[in-house]
Amino acid sequence: MSLITNKTLFYLNLGIAFYFLLLFLNAYFFKIEGEFIGFLQELVTLPLLAIEIFLFVLSFIRFFSLKDKTENTYCVLSCIIISISTFLTIGSFFIK
Amino acid sequence: MITKTIFNFCFAAIFILVAYSCSKDTDISGVNTKSINIVKNDNSELEIIFRKGDFILAFQSSGQNSINSSVKISSLNSALQTNFSINEKSNSYKLIQHKRVLSEANRLLNMVSKEEIIEISLIFEELGKSLINDSRINSSSSLFESFFFHNAIINSIKRSKINGQDCGCTPHPGYFVDKANFWCQEDYLINPKKYLEGIIKSNYKPNSTEIIVVDFLKSVENHEFISIDKLFEVIETKSAFLERIDYVYSSEMKKIARTSDDEDDDILRKPCLKGNQWGCCGNYSGCCWYKSIICLAHDYYCQTCTPRWFCLPGCVPG
Numbered sequence: 001m002s003l004i005t006n007k008t009l010f011y012l013n014l015g016i017a018f019y020f021l022l023l024f025l026n027a028y029f030f031k032i033e034g035e036f037i038g039f040l041q042e043l044v045t046l047p048l049l050a051i052e053i054f055l056f057v058l059s060f061i062r063f064f065s066l067k068d069k070t071e072n073t074y075c076v077l078s079c080i081i082i083s084i085s086t087f088l089t090i091g092s093f094f095i096k
Numbered sequence: 097m098i099t100k101t102i103f104n105f106c107f108a109a110i111f112i113l114v115a116y117s118c119s120k121d122t123d124i125s126g127v128n129t130k131s132i133n134i135v136k137n138d139n140s141e142l143e144i145i146f147r148k149g150d151f152i153l154a155f156q157s158s159g160q161n162s163i164n165s166s167v168k169i170s171s172l173n174s175a176l177q178t179n180f181s182i183n184e185k186s187n188s189y190k191l192i193q194h195k196r197v198l199s200e201a202n203r204l205l206n207m208v209s210k211e212e213i214i215e216i217s218l219i220f221e222e223l224g225k226s227l228i229n230d231s232r233i234n235s236s237s238s239l240f241e242s243f244f245f246h247n248a249i250i251n252s253i254k255r256s257k258i259n260g261q262d263c264g265c266t267p268h269p270g271y272f273v274d275k276a277n278f279w280c281q282e283d284y285l286i287n288p289k290k291y292l293e294g295i296i297k298s299n300y301k302p303n304s305t306e307i308i309v310v311d312f313l314k315s316v317e318n319h320e321f322i323s324i325d326k327l328f329e330v331i332e333t334k335s336a337f338l339e340r341i342d343y344v345y346s347s348e349m350k351k352i353a354r355t356s357d358d359e360d361d362d363i364l365r366k367p368c369l370k371g372n373q374w375g376c377c378g379n380y381s382g383c384c385w386y387k388s389i390i391c392l393a394h395d396y397y398c399q400t401c402t403p404r405w406f407c408l409p410g411c412v413p414g
Contacts, residue, residue, distance in 0.1 A: 020405075023405045023406070024405045026405075027404045027405035027407075028404070028405070033408075035378055035379075035380045036378075038377075038378040038379050038380070038408045039377045039378030039385070039386070041408060042377045042378055042379075042390075042391045042394050042395075042408065043377045043386075043388060043390060043391060045394065045406060046390050046393060046394055047390060092403040092405070092406075093402075093403060093406075095403070
């Protein structure tokens with residue numbers, strides 16, 4: 001049995017996407033400049049970016065290993081969430 | 097007959113000389129006619145009048161230890177006067193000149209439009225370039241040094257108008273150690289490629305801090321020019337640098353032994369990594385709580401503040 005179940009993977013992906021969504025909202029709308037928020041943001045963002053890429057690869061490996069693609073909703077949703085999240089976060093680095 | 101020939105020859109020669117000298121600085125429309133008049137009175141007075149087209153720029157500097165200077169710029173559409181005085185007798189006077197430059201820049205900020213100040217700065221730059229190579233000027237004299245303060249004032253206003261921010265001027269550290277005239281770092285342009293070549297050719301082996309500078313120069317090698325503040329910020333943020341200047345100045349002024357246990361004072365005295373410096377996680381005043389290679393990478397990437405969501409709110413390199 002795998003260490004990370006499809007359900008766990010789904011929640012991890014959701015958490016990562018939620019974190020980057022918060023960063024986006026804070027940068028463009030909330031603009032909160034707390035010292036602790038800045039501290040966490042600076043320390044956590046880069047590792048989470050690396051984890052996001054890892055989860056993106058893992059989610060698709062899971063997806064393609066499924067025999068019946070429609071049988072596991074968690075796995076499908078995982079792929080959709082992490083794809084959108086990875087595309088937007090990594091993609092934004094290339095927009096000048 | 098011979099007399100007439102000689103007279104005609106002399107007349108023709110004079111005519112050619114006059115025509116040549118007039119054509120040197122004058123185009124067909126006469127717009128680019130320029131002239132520089134310099135009047136010196138011993139070592140206590142210097143006056144430079146620069147005329148170009150409709151522009152008249154008059155720089156006056158007088159005094160010996162206490163130097164008062166002004167620049168009056170007038171054209172058909174605009175007029176501006178900057179004033180600056182400097183007292184070389186006062187203790188550590190160099191450490192506060194950037195604040196006085198900013199004060200004058202802020203005073204004049206609303207008196208000129210963006211277009212006017214851009215035009216004025218170009219004229220001022222042209223005059224500066226001409227004067228540096230002018231044998232009549234002693235560029236290291238105190239009287240002429242004032243010229244650089246006016247340059248900084250004008251450029252600070254220009255930057256403020258262009259960027260839509262408050263006037264800012266971080267002094268060039270070379271000024272404090274008599275290696276440079278007064279410059280705002282933001283206006284001092286360097287060619288990163290040439291800088292890098294200089295370091296490589298000298299066979300100098302940079303230490304761990306200096307390697308970051310070399311890496312930074314490599315990352316901006318393709319830029320023709322960068323302002324030197326970007327280079328200095330790799331080592332120390334502007335706010336930390338200005339804080340250090342203020343601390344040294346206040347120490348000099350008070351001339352007291354530091355015996356206080358006040359924590360804030362200790363923070364300034366201890367050679368700690370500051371909360372707003374590269375490598376420290378977060379951005380705050382005082383010593384750094386926690387530093388990490390991850391935060392150093394984050395700060396390094398955030399030099400250009402893009403993408404905005406990735407960098408800290410307000411985007412400072414710290």
